[in-house]
Amino acid sequence: xxxxxxxxxxxxxxxxxxxxxxxxxxxxQRAKAKQRAHREEWIWKTIGLVIAAxxxxxxxxxxxxxxxxxxxxxxxxxxxxxxxxxxxxNYNMVKNAYVKNYxxxxxxxxxxxxxxxxxxxxxxxxxxxxxxxxxVERIKTTVALSAEIEKEGYTVDITKDYEDYxxxxxxxxxxxxxxxxxxxxxSLGQYATQRRVEKFVKESFVVAHFSDDKQGxxxxxxxxxxxxxxxxxxxxxxxxYYLIRVDAELPDAPTDLADDGSIVADDGSYVPSEAETEAAxxxxxxxxxxxxxxxxxxxxxxxxxxxxxxxxQIRNWIIDPSRKEGDTTVVESDTTNCYYVAGFKSRYKDVDxxxxxxxxxxxxxxxxxxxxxxxxxGATEDAFTALVDKYSDSGTGNGGLYEGLMGSELPGDLGxxxxxxxxxxxxxxxxxxxxxxxxxxxxxxxxGKPSWYYTIRNLIESESMDSYLAGLAETITVDDPNGNxxxxxxxETAAMLQDIQTTLPEGE
Numbered sequence: 413x414x415x416x417x418x419x420x421x422x423x424x425x426x427x428x429x430x431x432x433x434x435x436x437x438x439x440x441q442r443a444k445a446k447q448r449a450h451r452e453e454w455i456w457k458t459i460g461l462v463i464a465a466x467x468x469x470x471x472x473x474x475x476x477x478x479x480x481x482x483x484x485x486x487x488x489x490x491x492x493x494x495x496x497x498x499x500x501x502n503y504n505m506v507k508n509a510y511v512k513n514y515x516x517x518x519x520x521x522x523x524x525x526x527x528x529x530x531x532x533x534x535x536x537x538x539x540x541x542x543x544x545x546x547x548v549e550r551i552k553t554t555v556a557l558s559a560e561i562e563k564e565g566y567t568v569d570i571t572k573d574y575e576d577y578x579x580x581x582x583x584x585x586x587x588x589x590x591x592x593x594x595x596x597x598x599s600l601g602q603y604a605t606q607r608r609v610e611k612f613v614k615e616s617f618v619v620a621h622f623s624d625d626k627q628g629x630x631x632x633x634x635x636x637x638x639x640x641x642x643x644x645x646x647x648x649x650x651x652x653y654y655l656i657r658v659d660a661e662l663p664d665a666p667t668d669l670a671d672d673g674s675i676v677a678d679d680g681s682y683v684p685s686e687a688e689t690e691a692a693x694x695x696x697x698x699x700x701x702x703x704x705x706x707x708x709x710x711x712x713x714x715x716x717x718x719x720x721x722x723x724x725q726i727r728n729w730i731i732d733p734s735r736k737e738g739d740t741t742v743v744e745s746d747t748t749n750c751y752y753v754a755g756f757k758s759r760y761k762d763v764d765x766x767x768x769x770x771x772x773x774x775x776x777x778x779x780x781x782x783x784x785x786x787x788x789x790g791a792t793e794d795a796f797t798a799l800v801d802k803y804s805d806s807g808t809g810n811g812g813l814y815e816g817l818m819g820s821e822l823p824g825d826l827g828x829x830x831x832x833x834x835x836x837x838x839x840x841x842x843x844x845x846x847x848x849x850x851x852x853x854x855x856x857x858x859x860g861k862p863s864w865y866y867t868i869r870n871l872i873e874s875e876s877m878d879s880y881l882a883g884l885a886e887t888i889t890v891d892d893p894n895g896n897x898x899x900x901x902x903x904e905t906a907a908m909l910q911d912i913q914t915t916l917p918e919g920e
Contacts, residue, residue: 431906433880486594486794486896489548490555490888501612502554503547508599536906541899548890557886566625570617572805576612578606623877628810630876637868640714646719646731648864652757654711654732655723658700660692660749673710693749699741702749707740709757713904716762726754767819767830768857770796770812772804775850779842782853786840796855806849813857816866823852830856 483491507529511518517524523531529540537545560566585595596604632640641648662684666674669687676682684692703710714722720732725745729735739756770793772782782799789795800812821826824843829835835856842853861868892900 453598456474478613485525486894488893489551490559492555494551496610497552497601497603498612500604501609502542502550502798504600504604506550507543511548520568526682533643536902537899540861543903544897546897549885552885552888552890553881554615554619556881556888557622558615560626560884561618561622566618568618568621570614570621571618574614577617578804581606583748596719606837615867626880627873628878630873630880632869632872632876636872637865638867640872641864648718648762648867649731649759650715650716650718650762651722651759652716653714653722654707654755654757655714655726656698656700656703656707656711658703658751658753660689660696660751662692662749663688689749693744693746696749696751697742697744700753703753703900704740704742707753707755711753723752726752729754731759732755761862762867763862764818766815766860766863766866767817768813768815768860769817769830770800770855770857771814772796772812772853773850774803774805774853775848777803777851779844779851779853782851783840783842786853791838793855793857799853815860816870818863822854826854827854830854 462853466691486496486498487494507707510821511525511528518525518528529538529543531539533539533542581595582592582598585592585598587597588598590598593605596609600609663670664682665676666682667688669685669691671685671687673681674685719727719731725743726741729741729743735756737757741754743752743754745752774782782803786799789798797811804812817830819831821827822843823845826841826843827843837856837858839856840854842851844851890897890900895904
C-alpha cells in the first residue's frame, strides 16, 4: 500500500509540474517567437549577404566582361586572331567611308543612312553583313601586306602621319561636340580608345605607304601602254557630239486610250495603258525626226567625253569606227520612254598637255623659308628633293614627284603660274592655303607626256596592283568558329539555292 501511495504521489507531482498556467503559455510563445525571429533574421542576413555579393560581383564583372569583349576573338584571319577592337576599327572604317561616298545617292532613293546597317544591301545581305564582309577583306589585305612588309624588311617613318591623325580626331570630336573618348567610340566602335586602336591605325599607315611604293614598281613601259591603247582605243579616245533628248509626254490621267477601270491612285500617280504609251511615243518619235536635221544647231554640245560618259543608248553608234563628222541618228529608249537625237562631230586622242613637278606640302614651314633654304643649298632639283624628304607631309616616297598634272589640279594661283608660257624647268613658287594652314611649294620639272598616256599607265599600274593583292589574299584563310561572320552562311545558302535553281527543268 505504501508503494501505491508513493507512486500516486510521484504521479501527482509530475502532473503538477506539467500543468501550465495562461502566463506560462504566454511566456513560452514569446520565447518561441523570439527564437523564430532570430532564426529568420539570421536567414535574411545570410540571403542579404548573398544578394549583396551577387550585386557586387555583377558590378565588378563590368571590367571583366569589358576585358573579355575587347579581347574576344571575332575571327581568325591568316592565323591572326582578330580582336573585337581590331574588327570594329576595320568595320567602322569601311562603313564610314561607304556612307561618306554614297550618302547623297542613298538619300536620293529614300534610304535612311543613319539606320543603314539594318537595311538590305542586296537580295542576300543586309548592309551590316556587307560591311562585315568588306571589313574582313580589309583585314585580309592588311594581314597579307604586313607579312610582305616583314619579309622585305620595309620601314617607313609614320610619325607625322599619326600626329596628323590624332589632330584630325580631336578636330572631329570638337565639331561633333563630343569628348575625344566619346568620339573614338562613336567613330570606331564601342570599345575603341586612342590607346587601343593606336596599333591598328599605325599599321594602316605603314601598309598604305608600302602599297603606294609597291604600285610604283608596276609602272609599264611605253610599248605596253601603246599596246593597251591600240587594244581599247574606244575606252580612251575623246568624243565631241551634239544631243537632244525628246521625252514622251505620258498622260497623268486616263484618256480615250486608257484601259477599262483605269484611275488615278490616291497618291496622284497614274500608270498609262500600253495604248497610251504607244501614242505618246509616236508623238515623241515624230518630234525627234523633225529635230534631227537641226541637232547641230539646237542640240546640247558634248565636248571631250569618254565613251563611258556617253548615254548607253547611243554609245555603240558613237564609237562605231565608220562614224564620220556630220552623221546623225534618232534612237529610241523604251526603258525611259524617250528618243535621243544625236549628231557626231569628232573623235580624237586625249593629247592635252600635262606637267611634271615636285611638290612639298607642309604645315611646319612657310614658303619663303623653304625657298630660301632651297636657294642656299644649291637651287637644284636634288636640293629640292632633299627638302621634300625633310619637310613634306606627303609624297616623300618618290621625292614629291607628280606626273600627268593638269594646271587645274593645282591649288590657288599655282595653276596659272605653272601654265605661264614663260615657265622654265627649275622655277619654284608656293601657295599658302588659309583654310587648311598648309603651304604648297612647287618645283617645276617640265612638260610631261599627253594625258591619254598617263590615263593608261595609271590604269595598268592599278590593275597590276589589284592582281598582286588578289594573289596575296588567296593565301589568307578566314576561320569563323563562333559564327560571327553571318555573311558567309548567307552567301553559301544563296549560292546553293542558285545551283538548285539552275539544275531544275524550265518552268519548275
